[in-house]
Amino acid sequence: MTQSDEPEVTAPPPPPAAPSGRCCEAWSLLKAALGALVIAAAVTAIYRRALDAPFVFDDQSTVVSNPSITQLWPLVGSPSQRGPLNPPPQFCTAGRPLVNLTLALNYHFSGLKPAGYHAFNIALHTASALLVWGLVRRTLQLPYFKEQFARTANLLAFLAALVWAVHPLHTETLIYVTQRTELLVSFFYLATLYASLRYWQATSHGPRRIWLIVAVLSCLGGMASKEVMVSAPVMVLLFERTFIAGSFRRAWAQSWPLYLGLALGWALLFVLHADGPRSDSVGFGLGISAHQWWLTQTRVLLLYLKLAVWPWPLCIHYQEDYLTSLSDAWRTLLPALLLVVAAALLAWRRTSTGYVLLWMFAILSPTLVVPITTEVAAERRMYLPLAALVPWAIAGAYAFFDRRHARSTDDAASARAGTTLAPILITSCCIALIFAIVNTRRLNAYHDAVTLWHDTALRQPASATVRINLGMALMQAGRPLEAAQQFEVATQLKPGAADAWNNLALASISTDQTAEAVAAGERAVALAPEFAEAHNNLAVALLKAGQSAAAVKHFEEALHLRPNYLDAHMNLGLALAHSQDHAAAIKHLAVVVEQRPELLAAYGPLVRAYAAQGQQAEAIATARQALRLAQSQGKPVEAEQIGTWLRENGDGVHD
Secondary structure (H helix, E strand, C coil): CCCCCCCCCCCCCCCCCCCCCHHHHHHHHHHHHHHHHHHHHHHHHHHHHHCCCCCCCCHHHHHHCCHHHCCCCCCCECCCCECCCCCCCCCCCCCCHHHHHHHHHHHHHHCCCHHHHHHHHHHHHHHHHHHHHHHHHHHHCCHHHCCCCCCCHHHHHHHHHHHHHCCHHHHHHHHCHHHHHHHHHHHHHHHHHHHHHHHHHCCCHHHHHHHHHHHHHHHHHHHCCCHHHHHHHHHHHHHHHHHHHCCHHHHHHHHHHHHHHHHHHHHHHHHHCCCCCCCCCECCCCCCCHHHHHHHHHHHHHHHHHHHHCCCCCCCCCCCCCCCCHHHHHHHHHHHHHHHHHHHHHHHCCCHHHHHHHHHHHHHHHHHHCCECCCCCCHHHHCCCHHHHHHHHHHHHHHHHHHHHHHHCCCCHHHHHHHHHHHHHHHHHHHHHHHHHHHHHHHHHHHCHHHHHHHHHHHCCCCHHHHHHHHHHHHHCCCHHHHHHHHHHHHHHCCCCHHHHHHHHHHHHHCCCHHHHHHHHHHHHHHCCCCHHHHHHHHHHHHHCCCHHHHHHHHHHHHHHCCCCHHHHHHHHHHHHHCCCHHHHHHHHHHHHHHCCCCHHHHHHHHHHHHHCCCHHHHHHHHHHHHHHHHHCCCHHHHHHHHHHHHHCCCCCCC
16 A cells, blocks of 8 residues: 555545445445355354364463353452452453453353354454454545545455455464453454544544444453553554544544543553553563563564464464574564664655554554563464554555556556456455465364474474473373373473473372372472462372371462462362361361362262261261262262262161
8 A cells, every 4th residue: 555645634534425326235235245244254164163172271271260250240259259350360361351251251151162262252353354344445445545446445455354364373363262362452453443433434423423432432342351452542543643634733633532532441451450460471570681572572573474474384382582682683683673663754654554564563562562471472463463464465466556557558547446456356365265274274283282282392392381281281181191201391491490390290190100299299399389289289299108297288388378279178188087187177178068069079078077077967968968969960879879878877868
C-alpha cells in the first residue's frame, strides 16, 4: 500500500456509498455471507482434526488444576474460594479475569473435555478473521488512498483475512488452550479499531454514539484479557492521524470523546496489575539484565519476521541463548535498529507502511522490552502483528503491479483492476492452500503431549524446559523410566532447576528407585526450600526408605508452605495412621474428604482411623458415605468391600 499526497480532511469521511437498488444490496449481503462461510469453513476444516487434542504445557495449571473455574458463582469469591473473575496469583490468567471467565464457562458446559475449549478458540479466531476482513475493506476505501482500491477493496480484504486465518503461526495460539489470552486480546484489539473506524464514518449522532460505546467496551474487554492491549488507544489515535485527520491536533479535536473513553482502559489495566500478578516470571530483577534481554530480542524479532514469511519449523517452546554484548548482537541489532528507524520515519510521513510497522512494534513491545524469564520467544506473539502484515503485503502487491500496469498501458482503471487482480487472487489462494497443508502437518504434533514434546526436543535439544515437559508427558502416559531419563538430562542442562530434580524424584519413586528418589528430592528442596511439591515428594521417598519421622517433617513443611495442599494432607494422614497416631491422621484425612468428597481412596483410611480411635459412629457414617460414592461411581468391588465392613461392624446395610 502506498500513500498519495496528504488529503486535506476537516471532518471524518462518510462511509463508502452503497450500491443503489435492492438487488445490489442483496447481492452484497450474499457475497458477504458466502465470504464469511468460506473463511469459517477453511478454519474449521484445518482445526477440527485437533478438537480432541489434549491439554498441554501450562494448560495443566490454567485449566486442569485451576480452582477458580470450577464454578460460575460467586464471580469474585474470596482468596480461599476464588470465583472466575479472581484467578489465583502467578497463574497464566492472573490479572486477566475475562479469560478466566471464559474458561469457567467452558468448564461449566464441558468439564475437562478439551474439545469444548478448542471449539471456543476456533470460533473466536474465525470472528477475528471476519474483523480483519471488515477493517481492511473499510480502510482501503478511505479517501486517503484516492480510490486506488475502489473496485478491489472487498476482494483484497477477503484474501487478506483468509490468508491470515490459515497462517501456520496460529496453531499454537488455537490449540494451546492457555493462549486464549492472545485470542481474546486480539479480538478486542481489532474490535476496538473497527468500532473506532465506524465511529469516524458515522454521519449521525445515534450510530456515532453506539460505535463509541462499542469501542470503549472492546477496549475494556481487551485490558481484562492481556496487557498487550495497553497500546490499543495509541494505535487508534495513530490510525486517525495517518489515514483520516492528518494531524494529532485535528484527530483530538474531532474525536476527543473516543480517546477519553479508551483511556479508561488504562485505569482498568492498572487496577488489575497493581498487585503484580505473575511477578515470579515477568519483570526485571529475575536474573536477566535489561541489556541482555534487549539485545537478545533483536534476534527474536528477526526470527518472528522469518516465521511470518516461512513458517517452518515451528515449536511450542523456544530456547534462545542470551546475547550479552554488542559484539555478539551486532548482526541482529543493526537490522533491527534500521527497521525501527524506518518505522518512525515512515510513520511521521503518514505512510501506510509506517503504520503497519508501528502496529507490529506496539504489539510486540511488552515482550520485547520487559523480560519474561520463562519464554524468550513465542509464536503466538505474532498472532496480532500478522493481522496488519498480511493485508499490507497483499494490498501492497496489488498497488505495485497496478502502478506498473498503468505505466505500460492506457487501459481504463476498471480494466486494469481486473488484469492486476487476477495474479494477486491466484497467488493468495495458492499461499492459503500451502499454509493449510503446513498447518495440517503441524497439527499432527498436537495429537498427544508426548508427540508434541518429542517434536520440540528434536528442534530444541538443549532446553531444560522442553526436557522437563517431555518427561511430564511420559509420566502421564505411564512411562516413568523414559521420563526419568528426560529429567536426568534436564538436571544436566540446568543443574539449578529445582523442578527438574523434583520431577526426577517423582519418576524415581514410580520406578522403585528409592535411594535415587531421596537424593533427587533432597536436591530439589535444597535449591528451592519453599517448593511445597518438592517437600511432599521427598517425604514420600523417605517413607519408602523407612524414614517415617523425617517424612512427617517434610509433609508438615509442605502444609506449612501451602495449607490447602490436599496431596500432602492425604500423604501425611496415611503416614500418621501407619505410625498409630490415629487422632492426628483423622485431622488430615478429614480435610481431604471434606474438600474432595469424590476421592474414594481417602475414605477407607479415614474409616479405619476412626475405628482405631473407638469413634464407631463416625466410622460407620463415613463408611456409609463411601458406599454411596462407590455405587454412584460404578465401582462394585469397592462397594462390596465397604458393605461387608459395615455388616461386620453392626450396621445392617444391604447392598
